[in-house]
Structure formats: structure tokens, C-alpha cells
Amino acid sequence: MAWAAAGTVWAQDAPRTYPQDPDAVAAVKQNLKNVKLPPGFKVELYAMVPGARAIAVDPTTGTAYVGTRKNAVWVLHDDGNGKVSQVTEFAPASGFKDPNGVCFSPDGTLFVVELNRILSFTNPGSATPGEKVIVPQGQLIPVGDEAYNHGARVCRIGPDGKLYSTVGQHYNVLPPEKYEAYYKAGMGAIVRYNQDGSGREIYAHGIRNSVGMDFNPKDKTLWFTDNQTDTLGDDRPPGELDRATRAGEDFGYPFYGGGHDRTVEYKDKTPPEGVIFPQVNLPPHAADLGMSFYEGSSFPKKYVGGIFDAEHGSWVRKHPLGARIMFTRLKPDGTAAGTEVFAAGWLTSDGQYKGRPVDVEPMRDGSLLVSDDFASAVYRISYVGK
Template sequence: MNRFLLAILICAMPGFALGQGNKEAEKIVGHVFKPKTVEATKERINSLKLPDGFDIEVFADQLGKPRMMAVTQDGKVYVTRRAGDVYLLSDDNKDGKAEVKKKVLQLDKVHGLDIKDDWLYMVTVNEVYRARINKNGDLGKPEKIMSDLPDGGQHANRTLAFGPEGKLYISIGSTCNACDETREESATLVVADPKDWSREVYAKGLRNTIGFDWEPNTRDLYGMDHGIDWLGDEQQKEELNKLVKGGNYGWPYIYGEGHHNPADEPPHNMTYEEYAKKVTNPVKTYTAHSSPLDMLFYTGEQFPEEYRNDAIVTFHGSWNREKAVGYKVIRINFKDGKPAEATDLVTGFLVNNDKEQFGRVTGLAMLPDGSLLISDDANGVIYRLSYSGS
């Protein structure tokens, strides 16, 4: 097991004590601890903890490092892999397991994807492509529709999704943990018009909002943003933001409920207090370093009625705190279109007193029957979460 302690001494800065206003030098202690990956055996999978009435099974395995997924109306599943390709999975006999499993496209550093009008849209670090979906699930020749997204740096995993009004939204993570970016589109969510694929910054100050989706009733856009590393085990917490056009969500200068990041001073000689007035705080926060990966609002009819229009989020899991957190799927209950309490949906991937793990959950997708697919890029598994009520 690889574990070591990293102590960081932050020099004195006016108004700083993790955002609370202490002018004395502040010592921040960080840790690196990566739970060892162990096999996803049948016994371990059977030990996963679920709400009553839910079942989980392997939909597909031996997939290397599967990440993001998209599903057609007839149930064909497209999944991107770290190997730089797109796989097609299909459960033709409807037994809850994919009989078809084949590579349909090779595309370097492909990550996020979405489906619209029989086209599969895919994003790499710098480009956006689309390919026609054939009746048998194979893809036509990919067509490049954008080629000038900013370089990735530390956060190169782009995601994309079409909004309710038909425009294409693309999440572009920051190039660093915390720094002054040199490209306007870095650390933002951009939106592109399908008429000519011209784009503009929709929201900024977002360190790495991989998972985002629209609340089905209000059509408000929400996204899960990754917190800054090396501010300690309990800071910065992961953020659920309500994303609005023109919004500034603080990174890298302001985080959480107005806390100041001591390593980066606001631009144009602004004070932290002045910059904080320009920032929209998160609507909810969650345990620091949980690493949110994907988020979707559940709109199916298989799960109990109280799950309808709730947000489902994967927490990929920590590597930089003393005690491992994340490694699970949660449900955020939305009441009257607004986020309320969060509860665990799938847990138990951490084993052996949290020193080992057999699943780092990543992508989410809903099948036509209302069951939920959950990808794991540690053991190459895609799980199917279903509800029988028994």
C-alpha cells in the first residue's frame, strides 16, 4: 500500500486562515493514500450495499477502463475507454447482460459523448466529432465539427451534452490544480450553436465539472465541480452548483461559502472580499476529495416514484486524503426542483477497512427499461442497477 504524508507550509497572507481571516502563517497537511485495487469477485459484488428492493449485477466486464456512456432509444450502449476508443454494448435478449461487445471507433483521448438525431457526438481534448449511428449500431465515418478546444493539462477529460433548447454544452476543466489560466475557455462550461458550431463561455470559475445535467421540471442546469487539492483533508469540498449563463463559480480564488484560496490572489488588485461578491456559491457541498465524475437526473419509471427527477452522482474516490472517501454512488433528492438531502445509493466498493477497493465508479446512463448503468474504470466492469421491489 502506497501511503505517505505531505506537509505544506503556506506563507502568511493577509486575511487567510482557510478563508477565515487569520494573518498568521498556516500549516496545511495533505496526504496521499490510494486504496489498493482488488478483483471485483462475485462475493464482493454480492456484498455491495443497496437500498431495499434494489439489485446490482454485471452488465459487461473485461472492458479495460470504461468511462462515459450514452444509450440509444432501442438500448444500444456506447462507452468510451481510456484506451482511446468507443465500444458498442447491446443486451439483445433482454436478460440484463450485454451479449454484443465490440469496438466501433478508434479515437485518441475520446471521453464524453451524447446522442442526438441518430448521431453520436464525442469529445476529445481539443476536438468534437460526430458519427452517424447505423441501424446495426456501427458508426459511420467521424466528422470533426470543432478542433480548437484548449489543451487539457491536469484535467483533460472533456464531457458534452445537448441542452433542452438543442445547444451543445461542453465542460472544459482547468489545466492545473489552482492557477491563473491563459485561455478564456479553460475552467469553464461553454455552449455551442449547432447552426455553425460557434461557441461562447456559458459559466466560468469551474475547476472540473465533468458531470452536469438539467433538472427535468425546471430545466435548471446543475453540475458537480471538483474541489481544489492540497488545502487539507477536509477542504475544498466538492460542489453542486446551479449553473446559470454568465455565472462565476469562484475557482481558483474563492471556494465553498466564500473561503479564500491562499495560493492564488484575485486579478486586477482586487481583494478576496471584492472578488467574492462576483461569485455564486454552491447550492450543496460534499466530502472533500470524493471526486465526482458523472451526474444524471433519473427520469425512468422502474425505480420507486420518490426517485423520479432526483440526481444520481458517481464519486470516483479519493487518493489525496488520509482516510479514503467516495468510491460510491449517491442520490441527491430534489424537492420542488431544488436539491435537498443526499443519501447513499451504492456503497461497499471499499473493503478491508477501506485499505482496498474493487470499484472506482465513473459514468452513468439509463437504459430504456429504467435501470441504471454504472461504469467502473478500475476493474473494467459496467454494472446494471435495477429495482424489483422484492
């Protein structure tokens, strides 16, 4: 019970309340003083949340739910003025295993995508939410391929009403002898289901490890980040921000390690026909993860219809890079116009991480939530004007 306050004894399967430790709160607030934003924006601590990863906001209540790579999903109880009064554990009896992915359907059903299982919860804000295992273990990926590395899934409900999930594969570069089996199994892909878990389809192939995706509300295309191959050098390959316009597209991995850079293992092999290359070549090894389209009304017009994404930060570069929030503008035709840094300062000038952003998710009031699994925190970015 590592997250219990001193002297606390948890009842078995009782929801835990995560204490907002004053010293931890003070340290995070001090770190936030170093975060730089465009004029008129401010960033504040929203809540301390252990191992905070993917964020989902209930469309019916505005309550935020936060996944982790441990065994808990957390609920952030907002008192109505942008302040969290309590952080409690969600559905502790569910036995979560790596419940990184959380997302909502428009009717308020919560989906939790784990390492190798998908659950749904109707009425998640009630004392007894309706829980169903809609994709049992072994039906998301083969049981023999369960691994922590690249095992964090994310999910979204598409404009077609289907549940989409990313499925990373656990190799740096997939061994050629495993390519055919992984292609057929949908490892290194995006898959989709009906909301009851039936009708599994592989929507997109050739994806190394995506931990962020969202649909453009204007043209219904699916955009996603993809973390690319390590060991090709500090400055290659680029990370990717990709756009899928239809089912069946292939985004090139493992023939391409990122962008147009070929992998050593597949340099003499012929890539699939019609490979889709990135809309944006992102900074190499910056680990861009969660992303969301911004459709709120409180940010300046420049940001409406664009993409925010969270850079977790590099681990293999000689000089660390990342720990930022990026913003990508779109052209009228729906393709990318350019990417810029929106928020930075969690990485110090001497290469020390003070925070590592994971996900970004707009709230109903137009502010932007940012999760950070290094600092175990969720931040709120708002626009206060000039």
C-alpha cells in the same frame, strides 16, 4: 494490442471485440456481493469494458456507448433482456485521443468529446456511421494547454438543442498570471456549440474540473459536479454539486477552492460579483464525477426527478473516502433538498478500492448503468421490489 485475447491478431482499423474473461468476471461478481443498496434494489455485472468512463444510451436503440481515457469508445450490445452479448470497439479508424465524453442528441446522433476535439456520428449503429469533426483540435482549448490532468470532458445536448461540454483546466489552483487568458479561452468553464460545431459560447465560468453534468427536464436548469482544490487538508474543501440557471454565471474558482473555502493563491484577490455557490457541499475529495437526472418509471417514486452521481473516490485523503453512488433529492422549487448514499461497498474497511465508479446513466427500462474504470466494468442497478 493489449486488449486482444491470446493468439488474436487484429486487422488494421478493424473493430475489436473485448473478451469477457471468466476470471475477471468472477472477481467482479465477487466484489459486487459487498455493495449495499436500499431494500429492493440489486446490482449486477452488465459487461467488462476496459477503462469504462462516461456512458451514453442511444435514444433510438437503447444501446450503450462507453467512453474511455485511452483511445477507444466501446459499444455494449444488449440481447434485449438486460444482458450484454458482445462488447465491440466503435469507429476505430477515428483516431480518438482521450474520448471520455459521449452523449446523444434526441435523433440518435452520437457526439464524442475528446481532450481537444469534438466529433459527431450520424447512424452510429450502422456499419458506416457518418463521421464529422465538428470542433477541430485547437478550437475547444488552446493546443498549448493540452494536458491529461483534468482533460476528461463530458457532454450533453441541452433543451435549447445546443451541445454543451465541460472544459477543465489542468492546474490544482490556476496561477494568477494565467487567470485572464484562461477566462477568455473558456478553460475552467462549460462551453456550448450548435450541433454542427459553430457558434461557440462560454456558458459558465469559475469551474475547476467538472466531469459530470445533466439538465433538469422539469425546469431546464443545468446541474454539474465539480472537483475542488487539493492540498487544503483532508476535510476541506467540499466537492460541489452546482446549478446553473442562465448563461454567464460564475461559480467562483479559483478564488474559492470549493464551497466558501478560499484558496491561498487568491485569498487577497476580489472574487467576481455574484458568485454562485453550490447547491450541495459534497464530501471533501470524494471526486464526484458523472451525474444524471432519473426520469425512469421502474424505481420507487422517491427517486423520480432526483440526481444520481458517481463518487470516484479520494486519492489525497489520509483515510480514503468515496467509491459510492449518491442520490440528491430536489425541492418543488428545483433546488436541492438533501443528499444521501445510495450504493456503497467498492471501498473496503481498510481503505482498499475494489472499484471506482465514474458515471451513471439510466437505461430505457428504468435501470441504472454505472461505469467503473478501476475494475474495467459496467454495472446495472435495477429495482426488483420488496
